[in-house]
Amino acid sequence: MVMARRYPLLLLMSLGVALSPIYLFESGGLQFAHYAMAVFILLCSVTYRFSPLSRSDLFFLLYVAYVWLRELAALVSGAPLVTMMVPLHLTFVFFLYFYSRRHLYSQSDLVAVGHAISVACSVAFLGVILTGFSLQSGAAPVRAMGTFNNPNQLGYFAVCSGTIVCFLYNLKALRPVQFFLVLMISIFLSLTSLSKASMVSMGFLLLAQSGYLLFSHASREARLVKLLSCLLFVVAVSSIALMFELWRVFMVVDGLPFVDRLVNFASENDSSFTVRGYGIIASASLVELVFGMSSYSAALRHGGHEVHSTLMSQLTYYGLCGSGFLLYFFWRWFRTVLVSHGWLAMCLVCGPVMLFGVTHNGIRFLLFWILISISMSKAAGGSK
Template sequence: MFVGLTFTINFIHYFFIPDIKFALHSFIYLFNFFIFMFVVMLFDRDPERMNLTTYKTLLVMIVFQLFVLLLFPDNDDVRASGTFNRSNQLAYWCVLTAAMLLVLKRRMRFTIIDLAAFAILTYMQMLALSKAGIVVFFLLFFMFVFSPNMPRRYRYFVLLFAALFSISYVGNAPKIYDFFMGFDAVDAVSKRLGTFGKQSDDTPEARGYMRLVEYPGYLLIGAGEGAYYRFGRQELHSGIATLLFSYGIFGFGFFIAFLASAFYRLSFFYTALLVPIFLFGLTHQNIRFSFFWIFLAVAYAGHFFKDKGVYTETVKKGKLANKARE
């Protein structure tokens, strides 16, 4: 229903204002919905095999992206972009990849490989220097550490390292602080966060939020995604706000209903992963990105697994009981 509504609203606006973007954005949502359905269909056929294949592919993608960043640095920009056009796209990809990594572990414990993969994603997020990406990755870090999949000894190790860094940054530990700041990526992140709220693009006006107040009628009927010159110089820099403004409360409601149906009766941990993703989307376009719809499909595939969730002590005891019976 959401995709159908995007076509309806966009083509009505296209009839009066022939901007090709109205049509393109409708087809983007249709394309992404087909991707979602295709991935779900693959998981439905063989959940365990598809989950393992996706997990291995994700690890390969992480390593490949790291090699691109290291071997082909962006000499013209201090912010890395890797295989993407912009650094913010790389930052969002790191957020989605980390979230997908957490989902793909399902009933399995984290291994040293998972810790290494998350560390690489953290490093690439630091190179991207996206303020939104850095902030939400802090949240993902805590979700990663306190995930039921995290072995206790790994959790203590990561928390010890994080505490050491925090004490050196906030407290009076100049030697440790100088050690961490000696890494260019850490120093760059520190300086980048120091500009938070001080740059012109950090304001609601720069992100395009004021059009929600200045043109409230579109919150009901939807402004469509196109002909942005009607409201300002550029499109609204927010995924959630774009849905609300472009497709009205009904389109926004249909999208929320779609998410609710996809995550219904899944582990709460899966649903919680949407929080950092949509926090990133408060200042960036994040709904159109096809990788986001793949994440939704991978999370939805949790319905095809018997335990429908993450690793828990209950699952562990159940496995031990089954072995005892054998």
């Protein structure tokens, strides 16, 4: 593609990433970031020449097509028209993944995305500061949500942005100071959201990133530099934790709310798999187990709520057939990162978001697909 044509598209994509934390409309609807990405997709569809689908693209497309068929069948059987928002959104997601992955094929593209995610984290940080957050425990601790519609969205944003920042830094697309500041913001957002899944996922991310920094290079000099960087990182995080603890002691506060949330993880009712909707599939018939029961039917059996899981929701809605396509696509994603960057990078890139997805349905989140696009792009050493 002519370079002059690439810059407006890269700007639109970066704008969509930067606007991702701004939620001015109801959840499930279009936000400003979606409009920016929609223009990006439209221009790409006009500018790009047709290229053969990779195996990953093909199975993702088969999954989207199956969702269309299953939800159309539910619509004919009496489901409301709003049900069709599910396949419409997945179609949007497919083209976002398809074009953004192909558009990222140079180091400068990754640098631009790194700047965009830095802006997005800054916006989210300002949103939390301006709307308020609480570091004091109480009967009902205040969960920050900033510019999002609920705290779990803020927590998931923290996980996705933190993962993207770590991956881009490892690809040398971010400077150390920028990486450190943005990662600290992501940790702050996760803690103030009081999302248990987010905090656990962020902890896994920090462990994976520390392991990558320590063991990803063979030379002794490089390992020494990475070790010192890791020690500096641990000291910085420990200093922040100590600051919070001193604040807690001198302010005579019983405890920090994010600590209380983690300590009481197992005893809280909303942590159970039953509440998350895992048990719905037990009521499925053999036909529904194979072909799915549709998102509408599953919601009826769960008191009007969706299944709160990235993978279990798809297995429940679309059965072994539909979810099989998606699982194969995810496997191709894991394998691409593994072959290109090693098992530590695979744990770093894929682990946190999938861990969050155990108790939340993260398949609709825009940054989730941006993360997949980046890690499978040519610029990151992925498949073409």
